[in-house]
Amino acid sequence: MLVTFPNMGNVAFAARALCQGLKIPYVMPEKNNKDTLRRGSFYAPEEICLPFKVMLGNFLECIEKGADTILFVGSCGPCRFGEYCELHMKILRRLGYGNVNIVVADFSPEIGIDALRHRIAAISDKSPVGKLEKLKAVKNAMIIEALCDRLDRIAYEMAGYEVNRGTCKRLMYEYKAKILESKEPDETIAMLRGYLRKFGEVKTDLSLDPVKIAIIGEIYTVIDPFSNLYIEEKLMDLGASSSRMLTPTWWVKDLVMKPVKLNSPNINRAARKYMPFPVGGHGKECIGEAVLAAKKGMDGAIQILPLGCMPEVISKAILPSIRRDYSFPFMTLIVDEVTGEAGINTRLEAFLDMLGSIKKRGGSGRKHNLTKMEPAGSLLRRCANEADRKELFFE
């Protein structure tokens, strides 16, 4: 059995660490690239959303390298994501890969906990290691995910404050390259902690006061840099500071907390006025984050969605009301396989220019709720200490 998994931002790193810990052979998917997408969209139905196409491309690449088992997560609607696996299976079968097994970890109550256990057992039975070791592998994978997300978050946010432009980006690239070299989850964790420390040493100037942008929108496209045309890295280059709440770590937490309705209470509260009912996907989160960002005193937000994404279309319809109520500027970026990079760059620069000039004029007249806002420096100062904290994930 040769396992593989879709590549979605840092998730692949965690999945890789899991396989390492369980001592199961795996194929690491390539970094998403144009070929992945080209191949995926060639075989996928034309009108399906972008994440499906990229993932299909991932799978095909890995299957060619010999993978025969795909790890995947599922859900039960109302959005299309829950139907992905069915369609992936059909397409793979049609392409003659009927022997490939897709193991769907579906957490929805409709499927039932037994089925879930059964499916997970199919993988874990193949692992030669003992029970304790398995648990440790899962825990390590989660810690790695949390560390990666934290590092990214620091990098994106700190980029606006760095004295030497490009330091954060370099560090980020460095750690991502190093993960792929490490053979042991423990080794990876130590390395990542080291990088947290390194970020703590980056020279920053808190008086720079860069433009601060919230990244909101559909979860796959905000998390996967390739799908959003590396927008966060572009913002880093332009000297802006960006932050987003949706990360794989958040996703897992949300999943665990949902049954007891304790998932992201702040987001839900903020969204209630504009979207009292959930619309599937992460439409409600998008609205909630926009409101929170406006209240926190960020300068603007960029909504990223794949073409035809239903929940985000609804959010897009509601965002103008938030713009009006908080005079909070937005930019919407709709991505699909033909989105051109050149057009994005000009739009992004224009948007930043606009935000910059609003800032210079002394803000949009919006009442900044500064007490609620995290002081810009605190995150930076914290990261050095965080390197030594153990349970990052459950903080």
Added chain:
Amino acid sequence: MIIGIPQGLLYAKYHVFATTFMKEIGAKTVASPTTNKSILDEGVRYCVDEACLPMKVYHGHVAWLRGKCDAVLIPRFMSIRPKEHICPMFCGLIEMVSNHIPDLPLLIDTPVYSLNRDRMLIWAKYAARFLTKDQKTVDAAFDKAIMRQNDYKPGINDEGFPAKVALIGHVYNIYDSFINMNLVKKLNALGIGVLTGEYVPGDAIEDEVRQLYKKPFWSLAREYYGAAVYIRKTKMADGIIYLSSFSCGIDSIITELIKCENDEFPFMVLKLDEHTGEAGYDTRLDAFSDMLKRRKTKFARYVS
């Protein structure tokens, strides 16, 4: 009080219930006219560009009702069967409408969670609260409305045409002859009878759906998939036309699932949006009808 009922989306399916119920509790009702050019234009103006055509049309209907009624009935369909969903767009419809159309009257937007009797009765009580709080009136109105609704059996099953196609897709595409550019009439003129999904027995649909790895969690999608596969298997019709709208997430999956099942059987997806040109549409219909007839004669030759 005058209640406006927009003639879009699931109106085609449940209007009997809605109208009867509102009348029985003492309201006057006014429905928007069947879709026309100006309604479509209004809808396109008010709705987000990325939404599907039926949503845009619905916006047009709501906009038309402004000033002609005291309240508009827009039930928020969260789901119509337990543990299933409709479409995300339905869940957020109220927000889209209320954020984009100015000068709206009161919206009766009570959510619908399931179409079983108990849940609907709760819905009815809540939706009626502006008009009457009297339990008996509501109950009586509810029973009458349910009875009428149960008597109402939409669906097309033409007999006596040389060929027959099954028309599968959302009711608001199939029964709105403006959006689908008189599809049924056009097919009839080509000598093709039409059969709609309502004529496929419910348990047959269940059987087909059970073959899937995962049961689709969209109630409507489940029906369309099951109906299409059943029709193909039993040859209830000579071909299938799936009437879909651009940027409909549900259709993009369902058509693909049907297609995978389907290799030989004539199957065509017609996609609608506000830019669909009538000429190209007619050409595709002609081609499809030719193909059907050719297949039929070929088939007849084999048999004889």
